[in-house]
Amino acid sequence: MNSGMALTGDTVLRVENLHVWFPLRRSLTEIIKRMERRYVRAVDGVSFSLREGEILCLVGESGCGKTTTGKAVMGLVKATKGNIYFKPSPELGKLLEEQGARIEDGFVNIAKLSKRLLRMVRRELQLVYQDPYSSLNPRFTIRYILEEPLIIHRIGDEETRLKMVTKMLEAVRLTPVEDFLERYPHELSGGQRQRVAIAKAFILNPRVVVADEPVSMLDVSIRAEILELLLELKKRYNTAMIFITHDLAVARYICDRIAVMYLGKIVEMGPAIKVIEEPLHPYTRALVSAIPEPNPENRKRLREVPIKGEVPSAVNIPTGCRFRPRCVAYDEHASVRPRCEAEDPPMVEVEPERYVACWLYK
Ligand SMILES: Nc1ncnc2c1ncn2[C@@H]1O[C@H](COP(=O)(O)OP(=O)(O)OP(=O)(O)O)[C@@H](O)[C@H]1O
Ligand SMILES: [Mg+2]
Incomplete structure (x- = not known):
């Protein structure tokens, strides 16, 4: 496996060779001709780890598998292959063990847990959705929306729960709290609403929060304050976050590390500033050069790397390097071409903490 991605003391999550394939419905012709079933390879071999209190961004174009990766981590979609090791808090770990979960070095494998155990683990894995208009039940008051997870997980009596709800509303600055409780x-x-959704995600003091484009549906003028709030809560609770976005400017602002995804795989991963200022993979370079750049000098420097064509379908992933048909470097570097055609490049650590999957760097 990749070095540097080993389980260390403060690792909370380690995803290893994750695959999520959705079977396509077969047409009558395909059935008659006994053709093999085809799959949407939404996630096709993803590995990364996450440390306590760290924000890792998953970036990449629409359809590259960001949301599916996030859902698999939450146990909301089933992994077709691979492992998702999660380190619960010591209390939850004990509870899980009593219920028969297999715990190794403090980690449980989410990809292998029963539904029942998964429900228990979800208390420490929370999701903030993109759409604040559909993610909250319209029939419930804010008070009940925040109290519900506490009730489900049998935390506190009514009085304690109200205290917790109040404290959380204060933390997301929906104050005075009395003005919001019964709305x-x-x-x-x-x-x-997005503040309520965030409060709901943090109220159980989760170890990992997956935030899936949490500001992209919000008015531009309030995006920054919601990002600030996430940063503040992350610091206060030392929560690890997987932050999903297609916006590299947002990623640079909020993340410690960035993982760039392309057609179901991570093609580059490293410290946010490094990935954006010195992108290595031809795909990252193309993405970065598309960020609006007010400084003309930088613009000239970055506009060097175009990208060809459209993203291929996740059903027919190109053989060899999956980025090859769109890669400008492939055209320019005849010496690596045979390898690009033959084999998908593995992720290698080219500098400490910097990973890239491209034959140019092998
Ligand atoms: N339940 C499903 N059944 C079949 N295909 C799916 C399912 N969910 C996702 N897909 C497909 O898997 C691929 C990855 O989808 P995913 O939603 O993870 O991408 P994404 O990176 O989050 O995109 P976006 O930026 O548009 O949100 C897409 O081709 C999508 O159509
Ligand atoms: Mg998505």
Whole structure:
């Protein structure tokens, strides 16, 4: 496996060779001709690890598998292949063990847990959705929306729960709290709703929060304050986050590390600043050169790397390097071409903490 991605003391999550394939429905002709079933290879061999209190961004174009990766980590879609090692808190770990979960070095494998155990683990894995308008139940008050996870996981009596709800509303700055407790989602603005969704995600003090494009549906003017809030909560609770975005400017602002995905795989991963300022993979270079750059000098420097064509379908992933048909470097470097055609490049650590999957760097 990749070196440097080993389980260390403060690792909370380690995803190893994750695959999520969705079977396509077969047409009558395919059935008659006994053709093999085909799959949408949404996630096709993803590995990364996450440390306590760290934000890792998954970036990449629409359809590259970001959301599916996030859902697999939460146990909301089943891994076709691979492992998702998660380190629960000591209390939850003990509970899981009592219930028969297999724990190794403090980690449970989410990809192999039963539904029942998975429900227990979800208490420490939370998701913030993109759409604050559909993620909150419109029939419930804000108070109940925040209290529900506590009730489900049998935490505290009514009085304790109200205290926790109040504290959380203060933390996301929906104050004075009395003005919000008995209100319904439709009475709030988009930004306020997303604050409620964030409060709901953090109220159980999760170890990992997956935030899937949490600001992309919000008004541009309030995006920064929601990002600030996420950063603040992450610091306060030392939560690890997987932050999904297609916006590299947002990624640079909020993340410690960036993983760039292309057609179901990570093609480059490293410290956020490094990945954006010195991108290595031809795909990352193309993405970075598309960030609006006010400084003309930088613009000239970055506009060097174009990208060809459209993203191929995740059903027919190109053989060899999956980026090859769109790769400018492939055209320019005749010496590596045979390898690009023959084999998908593995992720290698080219500098400490910097990984890239490209034959140019092998
Ligand atoms: N339940 C499903 N059944 C079949 N195919 C799916 C399913 N969910 C996702 N896919 C497909 O898997 C691929 C990856 O989808 P995913 O939603 O993970 O991408 P994404 O990177 O989150 O894209 P976006 O930026 O548009 O949100 C896409 O081709 C998508 O159509
Ligand atoms: Mg998505």
